Amino acid sequence: MIVHNIALQNSVLNTFISELREVTVQKDSMRFRRNIERIGEILSYEMSKTFQYNNQTITTPLGASTIPLIDNDIVLCSILRAGVPLHNGLLNYFDTAENAFISAYRHHLKNPESFEIIVEYLACPDLEGKTLILADPMIATGQSLRATFEALQPFGTPKHIHLVAVIGAQEGIDFVSEHFPDDTHLWISAVDPALDDNGYIVPGLGDAGDLAFGKKLQH
Template identity: 75%
Template sequence: MVIHNLSLQNSILNNFLSEIRSVDLQKDRMRFRRNIERIGEILGYEMSKNLSYNSESIKTPLGTSKINLPENDIVLCSILRAGVPLHNGLLNYFDTAENAFISAYRHHKHSLESFEIIVEYLACPNLEGKTLILADPMLATGQSMLATFEALKPFGTPKEIHLVSVIGAQDGVNFVEQHFDVNTNLWIAAIDKTLNDKGYIVPGLGDAGDLAFGKKLQQ
């Protein structure tokens, strides 16, 4: 797997990361969602440099201009509900992409420390020969990303796969590196060192879904 950790270089991305991590600024849900969206735009821009391009002629009012344009057939798949702002950011740049959505959540059957990933809802176009972007803001254990990919397999074999996350734990990065093809690309804004005993990223930012949309009732 090719890992693109954008935090290794200083950029305006650092400002958005600092705001989504801050316990004071997190209280503003609209600002949190917008910052996740902006991070998605930056990750999408960086990823676009690795796509395939073809030269085309564009007619202007005064002549013709040749320009290289991306030729990938993109399918953007996000994990509900936390993935929605990240999805919007990517879609701002890949506005002709097809879209897929999946619900994957942690089911704590016996304790808060142990869980399994449950997939309940899935809507997806044909993936055969296309460029698949899997977007999940928090790459903690990596199990949600893998469960999503496994659920998508009946829809076809993508030509290439890009994983996109805002913050990941090193354990989660190692997990997806072991379970995805060596040619898969991971685009991530920051990688933290550890997970706590509940499988949350430390220092991380907390529960991205709750911060974006409000706390949910536990069932």
């Protein structure tokens, strides 16, 4: 897997990451969602540099202009529910893309340290030969991305696969790398060093879904 850690080069992205992490700022759920959306836009811009382009002639009021435009057939797939703001950021830039959504959540067994990933809902167009952009804000253990990728198999084989994340733990990134094709690209805005005993990213930012949309009932 090819990892693009955008945080390695200083930019305004640092501001959005710092506000996502800062406990006093992240209490504003609207700002939290907007910062994830803005990060999605930045990662989209960087990702777009690797896409295929085709020259097209555009008619203006005073003549014509030839412009190279994206030639990829894109499908955006986000993991509910935390993936919604990130999906919006991607869709702001790839506005003609098809869309897919999947629910993948942790079902804890006998203790908080033991869990399985449950997939309950999936809506997806045909993926055969297309560019799949799979968005998950937090890559902790990486098991959600693996479960999602497996669930998408019946919809066809994408020509290109791009993963988009806000923050990931190195352990989770290594796990994902083992379960996706070698030419998969990961676009990420921060890589953290560790997971705690419950499989959450340290230092991370907490539960992205709860911070974006409020606490959920456990079942």
